[in-house]
Amino acid sequence: MASHEIWSIAFSPDNHYIATAGEDHTTHIYRIHDDNDNVAPTLEYITELKGKVMAVTALDWRTTAFGDLLVASSGIPYLRDVI
Secondary structure: OOOOOOOEEEEEOOEEEEEEEEEEEEEEEHHHEOOOOOOOOOEEEEEEOOOOOOOOEEEEEEEEEEEEEEEEEEOOOOEEEOO
């Protein structure tokens, strides 16, 4: 996984996942592991979602009647069923 400049970040509704997005047209999903109160949480890389032709400038994660949805915007919003 290559690094990418982060333009937006969103936590899942249950705070177990984090999504980052940026100019490279991608959204990266990580699982947050916080098993020990004395150690900083760690991130486990899950997947990369590739966008179309524009930078991803905003993210929002919501729980709906259909499950958790990640909304990513490049000016025109689109929905992704992530987990």
